[in-house]
Amino acid sequence: MNQKRIKGTESLFHNSSEYLHKIWVKDFSRILILIPVLVLVLSCTEKPSESPSTQSPNILLIVADDLAYADLGSFGGDIETPNLDQLAQEGIRFSRFHTAPLCAVTRAMLLSGNFNHVAGMGSQGLVTGIPGYEGHLSDRIAPLPALLQEAGYHTYMAGKWHLGETPETNPAKKGFEKSFALLVGAGNHFSGRGIFEEFPEAPFTENGEKTSWPEETYSTDFYTDKLISYLESNQNDGKPFFVFAAYTSPHWPLQVEEKYWKKYEGKYAHGYEKQRELNLESLKKAGMISPEAILPPLHPRVKPWDSLSPEEQLKEARKMELYAGMVDNLDHNIGRLIRYLKETGQYENTLIVFLADNGAAAEDFYYSDDYGPFLQENYTDSYEEMGKENSFISYGPQWAEAGAAPFRYFKGYTTEGGMNAPLIIAGKGVESKGKINSAFLTVMDLAPTFYELAGVAYPDSYQGKPVQKPAGESILSLLRNERDEIHDSTYVFALEHRGRALLRKGNWKLVNVESPLEVANFELYDLSKRLDEQENVKELYPEKYQELLLDWEKWSKSVGVRFPTPKPGEGL
Structure with missing residues (x-):
């Protein structure tokens, strides 16, 4: 009787294993089929925005x-x-x-x-x-x-x-x-x-x-x-x-x-x-x-x-x-x-x-x-x-x-x-x-x-x-x-537009408001003293005036200042 039980148990175990193997093979096949679909879905899913700490600044x-x-x-x-x-x-x-x-x-x-x-x-x-x-x-x-x-x-x-x-x-x-x-x-x-x-x-x-x-x-x-x-x-x-x-x-x-x-x-x-x-x-x-x-x-x-x-x-x-x-x-x-x-x-x-x-x-x-x-x-x-x-x-x-x-x-x-x-x-x-x-x-x-x-x-x-x-x-x-x-005080900023011009170096400012541009018309101001550009000091500081004029000459040549004829009007 014990031998029958053992044989029955062996038969049951064998049948169960065979059944489980079939299920595993069947489900694994399904998984293999689903993998590309899952990959596609994940790739199409909108990625969450980066946190403000990691995203480049707007x-x-x-x-x-x-x-x-x-x-x-x-x-x-x-x-x-x-x-x-x-x-x-x-x-x-x-x-x-x-x-x-x-x-x-x-x-x-x-x-x-x-x-x-x-x-x-x-x-x-x-x-x-x-x-x-x-x-x-x-x-x-x-x-x-x-x-x-x-x-x-x-x-x-x-x-x-x-x-x-x-x-x-x-x-x-x-x-x-x-x-x-x-x-x-x-x-x-x-x-x-x-x-x-x-x-x-x-x-x-x-x-x-x-x-x-x-x-x-x-x-x-x-x-x-x-x-x-x-x-x-x-x-x-x-x-x-x-x-x-x-x-x-x-x-x-x-x-x-x-x-x-x-x-x-x-x-x-x-x-x-x-x-x-x-x-x-x-x-x-x-x-x-x-x-x-x-x-x-x-x-x-x-x-x-x-x-x-x-x-x-x-x-x-x-x-x-x-x-x-x-x-x-x-x-x-x-x-x-x-x-x-x-x-x-x-x-x-x-x-x-x-x-x-x-x-x-x-x-x-x-x-x-x-x-x-x-x-x-x-x-x-x-x-x-x-x-x-x-x-x-x-x-x-x-x-x-x-x-x-x-x-x-x-x-x-x-x-x-x-x-x-x-x-x-x-x-x-x-x-x-x-x-x-x-x-x-x-x-x-x-x-x-x-x-x-x-x-x-x-x-x-x-x-x-x-x-x-x-x-x-x-x-x-x-x-x-x-x-x-x-x-710093050596940085030169200059600009010319239709004959009106300036050159800034530190607190010194060379400026012309007349057109056409004549070098002799440049004025010199010390903006550390006054912002209203009313005290022309080119006679008081001739060396500084000449220094800035040389800076102007160098800068204007470097950027290609010329004087073509503009359209009529005062600008927009």
């Missing part, structure tokens, strides 16, 4: 068009800019940041890190075959967005391009993955109507293709919408972004919704001369200028406020109300970008840089010989229509002088008023909070800063051609509170 570059030095609340201005003021509290305000004297010139230097002649914008509005005067980004530089794109960044822009109108010079060919660009220097803020005779319809492209302005949209609102849509399109792929918010506000024509300018109604009835004095004192109180700073004489083009009729004064005050409304709206939209970054968890890993592209704008083309006839035929300057889509208004040299306090002159000049612009930097890598830095910086320093932040090595050649290294220097060590200044 960069948000915001440029205001023709914003004056004294406008922002954090700089002492009386226009409501709460979002930019908060950004200033979280970062650093720079009181001696220098751009170029005109829009396109600054943009060429900004996106190249080099001098304007090296970058191809020796004369805004002039397109030639002469090196330095191509009228677009030259092949002597590697464009900032292109290098960041090659480093794995998403690159987006919306707003004013002004660096070429041909397909070859479009943002889409300079490294921007997505772009909505106004190709020329200015446009109607409410529609696609042109403001220049050669462009009766303003030229826009999206991603390199011709497009039109959407109806019932306002420029600053729409550019912000577009940038947020670009960011949303690749939000969770783990790649960093470089965003260029190239706003066209508060550039003329002064146009904005009534709800933005109404809050300033009556605020500027005291006139531009009084406003200039108020700005001087508020800048001192904010710590942006020395308590001893004084105002230079007004530009000869400025009419005394008291010489205006009551009707003229009303119209002048409305100009400033509209301008303030545009700045107010600009701040609102910058706040929208910041809120988006916070809501999506990207704010802590983003370096935010805000600047103006030049000094306050004094052009008033509605009454000019070159642009006036077209503008007067297609727009109105009547008081009742001011600020609307059919209105063309500029605030002119009178209000530009107020916004440029305490500096001499305004946009278009190589004086401090034309080039000393607001700069605020906050966010990733900025250690100081609420600090004011008075070190001399230029717009050429920003591209090298972004390269260091992103770990990008500037190449010796780009697209098969040798390129020049940036003339600016990274300011990351300054942002990290490791240094107080970047450029």
Whole structure:
């Protein structure tokens, strides 16, 4: 009986093993079939975004068009800019940041890190075959967005391009993955109507293709919408972004919704001369200028406020109300970008840089010989229509002088008023909070800063051609509170545009405001003593004057300064 049980048990074990073997073989076959499917599924599954500590820093570059030095609340201005003021509290305000004297010139230097002649914008509005005067980004530089794109960044822009109108010079060919660009220097803020005779319809492209302005949209609102849509399109792929918010506000024509300018109604009835004095004192109180700073004489083009009729004064005050409304709206939209970054968890890993592209704008083309006839035929300057889509208004040299306090002159000049612009930097890598830095910086320093932040090595050649290294220097060590200044007393910064020129070396400044350029017209100022450029000391310091003249001669030859004939007009 025991033997039967043993045989039965052996039989049961054998049958069970055979059964289990069949099951294992069958299931293993299924597993083998499923492995490729699992691999495919896993490869298609969206990878989680990198944590802010491991992802490369994002960069948000915001440029205001023709914003004056004294406008922002954090700089002492009386226009409501709460979002930019908060950004200033979280970062650093720079009181001696220098751009170029005109829009396109600054943009060429900004996106190249080099001098304007090296970058191809020796004369805004002039397109030639002469090196330095191509009228677009030259092949002597590697464009900032292109290098960041090659480093794995998403690159987006919306707003004013002004660096070429041909397909070859479009943002889409300079490294921007997505772009909505106004190709020329200015446009109607409410529609696609042109403001220049050669462009009766303003030229826009999206991603390199011709497009039109959407109806019932306002420029600053729409550019912000577009940038947020670009960011949303690749939000969770783990790649960093470089965003260029190239706003066209508060550039003329002064146009904005009534709800933005109404809050300033009556605020500027005291006139531009009084406003200039108020700005001087508020800048001192904010710590942006020395308590001893004084105002230079007004530009000869400025009419005394008291010489205006009551009707003229009303119209002048409305100009400033509209301008303030545009700045107010600009701040609102910058706040929208910041809120988006916070809501999506990207704010802590983003370096935010805000600047103006030049000094306050004094052009008033509605009454000019070159642009006036077209503008007067297609727009109105009547008081009742001011600020609307059919209105063309500029605030002119009178209000530009107020916004440029305490500096001499305004946009278009190589004086401090034309080039000393607001700069605020906050966010990733900025250690100081609420600090004011008075070190001399230029717009050429920003591209090298972004390269260091992103770990990008500037190449010796780009697209098969040798390129020049940036003339600016990274300011990351300054942002990290490791240094107080970047450029020492031997650093030479120079610029020429349409005969107006400057050379800066330490606190010494060689400057010419006359055109055409005559070396004998250069003046010498010691900016460590005064910022108003009123005490010409070239007779007191002849050796220093000659030293800087030699520096000028060397620099101008190195970049290829020439004097081709520009287009008519005062610049855009």
